[in-house]
Amino acid sequence: MCNHRGITLWFTGLSGAGKTTIAVSLAEKLRERGFKVERLDGDVVRKSLTRDLGFSKEDRDKNIERVTFVAKLLTRNDVIVPCAFISPYRAERARAREEIGEFIEVYVECPVEVCAERDAKGLYAKAFAGEIPHFTGVSDPYEPPENAEVVCHTAKETVEESVAKVLAYLEQNGYLCT
Numbered sequence: 001m002c003n004h005r006g007i008t009l010w011f012t013g014l015s016g017a018g019k020t021t022i023a024v025s026l027a028e029k030l031r032e033r034g035f036k037v038e039r040l041d042g043d044v045v046r047k048s049l050t051r052d053l054g055f056s057k058e059d060r061d062k063n064i065e066r067v068t069f070v071a072k073l074l075t076r077n078d079v080i081v082p083c084a085f086i087s088p089y090r091a092e093r094a095r096a097r098e099e100i101g102e103f104i105e106v107y108v109e110c111p112v113e114v115c116a117e118r119d120a121k122g123l124y125a126k127a128f129a130g131e132i133p134h135f136t137g138v139s140d141p142y143e144p145p146e147n148a149e150v151v152c153h154t155a156k157e158t159v160e161e162s163v164a165k166v167l168a169y170l171e172q173n174g175y176l177c178t
């Protein structure tokens with residue numbers, strides 16, 4: 001069955017879990033196959049669209065609310081939209097799902113110890129030293145998804161395996177026919 005249409009792929013997980021890495025590789029593979037793709041990423045959006053926001057619960061919710069609006073517009077114009085956001089609150093992710101409609105949640109699961117060991121952005125060292133308040137997984141909550149369509153265990157999988165899982169889900173559900 002062919003159902004090609006726009007879809008938001010919502011990557012959620014701790015900082016350093018692998019959201020951006022998976023989303024970048026996935027976007028590349030989809031573009032090679034001729035799909036329209038627009039990636040939204042927390043680190044980028046927070047320097048532009050939501051640069052006025054911080055990391056309180058209220059600001060995190062506003063961040064996701066604005067991104068949801070953009071993802072919704074793209075999705076309804078038949079774009080594949082990988083979104084990489086920590087998005088720690090279940091309620092806010094549920095709101096994004098409801099608002100966008102065509103929505104697949106990808107839980108990028110990785111133990112905080114492994115994220116801290118990777119410390120790709122040098123943030124965990126500072127967070128553990130108490131220099132960054134409201135740091136998800138250290139001094140701020142993260143509510144794991146209960147019913148994500150795809151779960152990537154990045155401490156146990158290679159990047160290629162994690163990306164393949166998401167692609168397989170899209171294939172099996174008819175999103176990638178042309």
Ligand code: ADP
Pocket residue numbers: 013014015016017018019020021022084108118120153154155157158159160162
């Ligand atoms: P996030 O976007 O979640 O903050 P990043 O993608 O910036 O995380 O960083 C994740 C790091 O973990 C990268 O250095 C990446 O190479 C590494 N990594 C190891 N295994 C995986 C995997 N299976 N999927 C994604 N990233 C992985």
